[in-house]
Amino acid sequence: MNPYLPSWEYIPDAEPYVFGDRVYIYGSHDQFNGHVYCLNDYVCYSAPVDDLADWRYEGVIYKKEQDPLNPDGAMCLYAPDVTVGPDGRYYLYYVLDKVSVVSVAVGDTPVGPFEFYGYVKDQSGQRLGEREGDQPQFDPGVLTEGNKTYLYTGFCPVGDQTRLGAMVTVLREDMLTIETEPQIISPSEPYSEGSSFKGHEFFEAPSMRKIGDTYYFIYSSIVFHELCYATSASPTEGFTYQGVIVSNNDIGIATYKAPETPMYFGGNNHGSMIEINKQWFIFYHRHTNGSNFSRQGCMEPLTINSEGRIDQVEITSSGPNLVPLKGEGTYPAYIACHLFGEKETVYTGDLYLDPLMPRITQEGKDGDQLEGYVENLTHNSTCGFKYFDCKHVDQVSVTTRGYGKGVIEVRTTPKGDVHGEIPIDFTNVWTTYQQSISLPEGKQSLYFTFNGQGRTALKQFTFAKG
Numbered sequence: 001m002n003p004y005l006p007s008w009e010y011i012p013d014a015e016p017y018v019f020g021d022r023v024y025i026y027g028s029h030d031q032f033n034g035h036v037y038c039l040n041d042y043v044c045y046s047a048p049v050d051d052l053a054d055w056r057y058e059g060v061i062y063k064k065e066q067d068p069l070n071p072d073g074a075m076c077l078y079a080p081d082v083t084v085g086p087d088g089r090y091y092l093y094y095v096l097d098k099v100s101v102v103s104v105a106v107g108d109t110p111v112g113p114f115e116f117y118g119y120v121k122d123q124s125g126q127r128l129g130e131r132e133g134d135q136p137q138f139d140p141g142v143l144t145e146g147n148k149t150y151l152y153t154g155f156c157p158v159g160d161q162t163r164l165g166a167m168v169t170v171l172r173e174d175m176l177t178i179e180t181e182p183q184i185i186s187p188s189e190p191y192s193e194g195s196s197f198k199g200h201e202f203f204e205a206p207s208m209r210k211i212g213d214t215y216y217f218i219y220s221s222i223v224f225h226e227l228c229y230a231t232s233a234s235p236t237e238g239f240t241y242q243g244v245i246v247s248n249n250d251i252g253i254a255t256y257k258a259p260e261t262p263m264y265f266g267g268n269n270h271g272s273m274i275e276i277n278k279q280w281f282i283f284y285h286r287h288t289n290g291s292n293f294s295r296q297g298c299m300e301p302l303t304i305n306s307e308g309r310i311d312q313v314e315i316t317s318s319g320p321n322l323v324p325l326k327g328e329g330t331y332p333a334y335i336a337c338h339l340f341g342e343k344e345t346v347y348t349g350d351l352y353l354d355p356l357m358p359r360i361t362q363e364g365k366d367g368d369q370l371e372g373y374v375e376n377l378t379h380n381s382t383c384g385f386k387y388f389d390c391k392h393v394d395q396v397s398v399t400t401r402g403y404g405k406g407v408i409e410v411r412t413t414p415k416g417d418v419h420g421e422i423p424i425d426f427t428n429v430w431t432t433y434q435q436s437i438s439l440p441e442g443k444q445s446l447y448f449t450f451n452g453q454g455r456t457a458l459k460q461f462t463f464a465k466g
Helices: none
Strands: 015-019 022-026 042-048 056-062 081-084 090-094 103-107 115-119 141-145 148-153 165-171 178-187 202-211 214-221 226-232 240-247 273-276 279-287 295-302 329-332 338-340 359-361 373-377 382-390 395-402 404-411 420-424 427-436 442-454 456-464
Touching: 015 081, 015 273, 015 279, 022 081, 081 141, 090 141, 141 202, 148 178, 148 202, 165 202, 178 202, 178 214, 240 279, 382 456, 395 404, 395 420, 404 456, 420 427, 427 456, 442 456
Parallel strands: none
Antiparallel strands: 015 022, 022 042, 042 056, 081 090, 090 103, 103 115, 141 148, 148 165, 165 178, 202 214, 214 226, 226 240, 273 279, 279 295, 329 456, 338 382, 359 373, 373 456, 382 442, 395 427, 395 456, 404 420, 404 442
16 A cells, blocks of 8 residues: 555655565655654665565665765765666665765665765766866766666756756766766756746656666656656657656546645655566655655556556555555555645645644654554545445444544545545544445545544544445
């Protein structure tokens, strides 16, 4: 389900790779209740390619203090990427949060242990990002073909004329030394006029994949909640914008709502795509705990048609599943893919969400393995889940707590008919309430809307047959 890792784990910016018979996830590492992005050390998870429910924690693979520029650990490890070098070793590329150079670590296995290796530099030894005329380096993405490694970097806020766009720098076989100086492959907002990228210009998070003879450039656009893609026959030039792959609030999807309607509190987005067991997936992240700083990885299956095009995918709770979840048994509320209050909100806000809005959170502190839940459901707040295969469901229960008194309305569309109401009351402890409610047969979404006074929290819900 989504999120695909445990509910108490916060790994955004995922770069997924298949090595052998396992898929590995590399990303930055947020803290629960963190005050800035990426406070923790790099860790890795992996799963068998034929069982995306069986994620294994591989441990810490690289600590922030290992970089010589960061001996006191005062700087954070921003979004990394990994590639296999010509020597068969695994190279980890990253940027610290207060410098503009690309650091590299190396290990003998996909999970390390990684050791510091050096900085990307020119033939005279000057570091990329510090030389006169260099643009700051940020969010490295890497692709290795033969003896060459293509390094993609960039960070381009709207209106910043000093940032020209996403860059590619070609590295030599040693994985550090520049062979070809940086060149722009996708323009920033001030320089996009007349290009195919207009309206979806590069912001950050460059990632490259090759499918057949085509290079797919995945990136976060100036429309923060979306991951877009562009294609070219070359890894260094000729990229044309193609479309949005995923939005972390489903803006752009028009199959079950108006395309401009947000279904979650969006925020920055970062990820990439990978083929796992003959099925392509897009990895992205969502924002939890009412802030920008506790992000969790999600994934959705996608289809690449015969012309190489990708249609925007919906965000779902079923995520890695290629079929709907079973409409029976108990599910945790933290798998909500839709979450919104009475007022539509596109983003979490200026780093923090309005305290009156609902949020996914957990108890305890960062690292405590305590299951998440939805809190702060006020009048007309809704959490939604999709998809389920419902068969003869005629009872639904919810487990809530808090000073909320009223009813939980049950729907199968965001604003559709109410199939039933579950009365709830004030309670200091998790309490389960059940009601006879018949749901339509077949593939369904499920929406719970609180109608009442005060605020309540939702831990889980259960489908049952009478």
